[in-house]
Amino acid sequence: MTHFHHCRSSLLLLLFLTCCVHGELANGGHQDLPPLLSFKSYNPTATAMESWVGINPCSGSWIGVRCKKGRVIGVFLDNASLVGSVAPLLDLTHVSVLTIRRNSLSGRLPPLDNSTNPMLRHLLISHNKLSGDLSLSLPSLVTLRAEHNGFHGGLGAVSVPMARSFNVSRNMLGGEINGDLSRFPSSSFGGNVGLCGHPLPRCVRAYSALGDSSSISQSPTAAMDTSSVSSSNGGSLSKLVLTALMATGIGNAVLILISVAISVAMFVYVRRKLRSMKDASDSALTFHEEDKVDEKRQKNGGGGGLVVFEGGEDLRLESLLKASAEVLGKGVSGSTYKAVLEDGVVVAVKRLSALQFAGAAGKAFDRHMRLAGRLRHRHVASLRAYCNSSGERLLVYDFFPNGSLQSLLLRGLDWAARKAIVRGAAEGINYIHTFPARPALVHANVKPSNILLDDRGEACVSECGVMRYAANIQQHCVIPRHPPEMFPDRAASGGGGGGGGWHGYAAPELASGGGARATQESDVYSFGMVLLEVVNGGGKDGDGGGEEEEEAMGMVRIGMMCTAEAPEERPRMAQVLAMMAEFM
Template sequence: MPKSSFFNVSLLLLILLHCCLLSSSSSDLEALLNFKSTVDSTGKLNSWNSTTDHCKWTGVSCIKNRVTRLVLENIELTGSIEQLVSLTELRVLSLKHNHFSGPIPNLSNLTALKLLFLSHNQFSGEFPASVISLSRLYRLDLSFNNFSGEIPPSLSHLTHLLTLRLESNRFSGLIPNINLSDLQDFNVSGNNLNGQIPNSLSEFPESVFNQNPSLCGAPLLKCTKLSSDPTKPDGAKASNPETVPSSPTTIHGNNKTTTTTNSTTRISTVALVAIILGDVIILTFVSLLLYCCFWRQYTEKAKKTSKVLEGEKIVYSSNPYPTTTAQNNQSQEKGKMVFFEGTRRFELEDLLRASAEMLGKGGFGTAYKAVLEDGNEVAVKRLKDAVTVAGKKEFEQQMEVLGRLRHSNLVSLKAYYFAREEKLLVYEYMPNGSLFWLLHGNRGPGRTPLDWTTRLKIAAGAARGVAFIHNSCKTLKLTHGDIKSTNVLLDRSGNARVSDFGLSIFAPAQTVAKSNGYRAPEVIDGRKHTQKSDVYSFGVLLLEILTGKCPNLVETGHSGNAVDLPRWVQSVVREEWTAEVFDLELMRYKNIEEEMVGLLQIAMACTAAVVDHRPKMGHAVKMIEEIRSGGGGGGSESSPCNDGINSAVDSPCLSEDTCGGTISQ
């Protein structure tokens, strides 16, 4: 083909593509204008006119000039929503608290729809069957309408569904066995449903099933056996809540009433005494038998428990300095506890006597919680033998620098102990565990998700802690060196406190070079750790908060290849599916999309491959604080579990290998 012909064909294709985009955009505009003309009788949509850009109209958001979000709540709109079915790129549709009526039109063209809120209207008819085809749907709210008929079992096809609200309608029949593993927000109260609640929904509270008089089964009253009810059409069988009679049984027949009483049978005194003695003997024998069995199990369990507790004790060297001759002892200085200002004093022997439990293992050693005899709690890190220290002076100089760092978002170093065979660091104890445990621990049923407000608070606190380290000593240019979610702890007030800072100076070369998902590319290549590599690690931490994924390897799902978290996020964002990045647990909160995108942009800037393109930590702090103060949308929904952190128990023992392997997308 001649070059001129090839050029003409390419130009024609570009023109056709442009025309298609313009056509799609104009069809969205036409659909919105037609919708306004039929539903806006009160003139609330006065900004909607053909002379302005429709993407700037009230309640309308666009991507590439296509309408992706339509939020029109509580503005007295009436009529049908038929005109909206041509908005094929729509991802969010919320029409709550209006006066729409009639059946829901066919929504099967809205294949990108993820959030659908139609509550508090007058919609009628049966459950909209077309909704079942919306495979990307996360939230569905049809509550407070006039829907009738049965709830379809095919709802189980919506595998991503987190919210299903159908309360205060006129649905009837049985509740289908909806098996949705991610379902968190469910309600069918205030309908005409009957029969037994399926086991897949029995873990939800009683309140979500109330005001359905014929429902039974957990969590409501137990169901009786199915029995024919002649009062129901077609001899339908009804399963009713179990009731307990409160009066003696009476039998009516031939106009006579026979009441069973114990007065018709008289038992002799001798027989009564014999029955009582027999019961006592049998009960005594059974009690002895059970006692013997359970006592044996208890003693065995106690032995095992004592072994476990014994294994969790801190295994300090009873003589932490070398056992040598008297002459050598005189020439070598014995180890001693060195305390920083404001720390309650204690001796090494106090730590040896303290009850202790292991908190976790890290790259530099094992951490323990120690409870001293006076009740004071501290965290003790026992450094690994592989930690390289040139000498006592070098170690003391570094500890002196770290011990002076005091900030509300840092875990303070209280004391240290140095000897040739034992090196201990004593920190203040953080009772609410780590960010790692809050994000990844206890995944599955019964888990309390980490809400968005708390995640943003932790991100800001950790950023302030790292920024303080970077700015605390201009001449030394201190770095953290090991930023990760296991090193972001939470105090009693739920504030983020950064720990384990400044220890990377003692790490062996092979440890620093090894990638654990947080290391900057230049550090993996063997270059020296810098403040900008700290920024990269912090950016990975932000991505972990946003995605809920461990930052080692993420399976792409396309080719099956595993990539690190920053590259996976970049690939998803390039394909313009930014919403797919965010943790599914965050989809339950409304109006936080702009804030999440704002934090995502900060994280991507921090994880830039080019070192000079990364911001300083101080700048990152300002950007994060501006997200909630007004620069990132401001109108986010308050999270329902802000106080959950304050009631958290001690974090279980966690290892850095907990996130090993790949995580499928």
């Protein structure tokens, strides 16, 4: 009897738990649990999915999973050493971003269309072992990265009219590239021996040359009839020949006239092009011209080794050295001070580290500083003066009373403020990248502490290009405050700036060593890391609801594009601004 009561109690408890689970599912809280658990079953011991426990993938504890209103909208599992099929993840009907690059996933990719994946915008499945045909009809898909797999067949079933980033290179695809896909560069299709058509070499078709045998061989009677007709119409044939010759002559004359017209047009176009190039070249000062400007400024400016720019004409090195100073911050690159001059003017002085910048005494550093002194933009901190003499390297900027983005993230920012800051920083970096200079300017150290806030709370990018002259750029790999689900492979590999772990804000090509120099592409990577940190950290709960969530997901997508591992896959800052403008 006791045993019976015990069994009945167990059954009641099991029934209660089952009802609870089904109740949760019925309420729409965990509809995405089965596909996620099905995918996890291929990798039960994977480090990246150790946190996938419980019945609520939207609890915030599932690393690599992002949710909105109780539904999974993003899965981020790059470089996670995963195997198995990707199909379960594509059963997530609300997923917008799926990035599972550089794993060992295999099998076929199921057909995808608006009925199966209406919310899918970014599909990144490159560097796996996927195979089969590609069948995608997703009008809203923005990104498809499927390179370095084993897909075969043609591209006739691929329709992605809104895609901006598309790559199916290094597969086993064949056939002709259809008209819509031909807008992408040849690098999007390279490594597929069977593919042809624009932008690759055109396809070669074989045509049958066999015709009706009766049209080739004729009977003797027919030949005689033909001969008689030919002789009777000899006069007409001569007229036809004369007419044809006259038409040919007229045609040749017309062609000559057209050729002359084209040559004249090309001459005018090239002359205008050269003139515009000369105008653009004149707007970028040469090194020789910069040296002349520097000599003039040293004569008219502060003297004593202090080179002054617009807004810093009244600065003197003696006044700076005598000013009362307050330490604002210290780092590997040097120390920053708040200096109050005798006349009450407040400036910020960056004193570069003698250890890191021991080799910055040459003309290259001076030339860069003189270019940086010409930067004038509402979102770029203006360099008012600099000193590079007798081992002393000082940079003088306006003082920003509201501090840096780094300090504000620690205190918390509402969503509107975060949007405005990242937008302003993007405009500042884009201005630096498009400034007319030879060679093109690079910031080289984009991070929250170098994004300052003016008295109106607007972002200003500071210290343009300074770190290009540091002795060891790898020492500046500061660790961002990202949630681990954004980069599970890096979070699992440790926190150092060395190989395999976090690169921090520095792009992988810089953090890996080898003497690589900062580029505009590495600036884009650093901005992407800042963008992800601003979106995911240091925020205050707002009441924007779905609109804020949609904007946040848009920011995440842009951040992921900016932090692509290969530099050539990253967008330019102008493109980043265009994408941000779509939803901000």
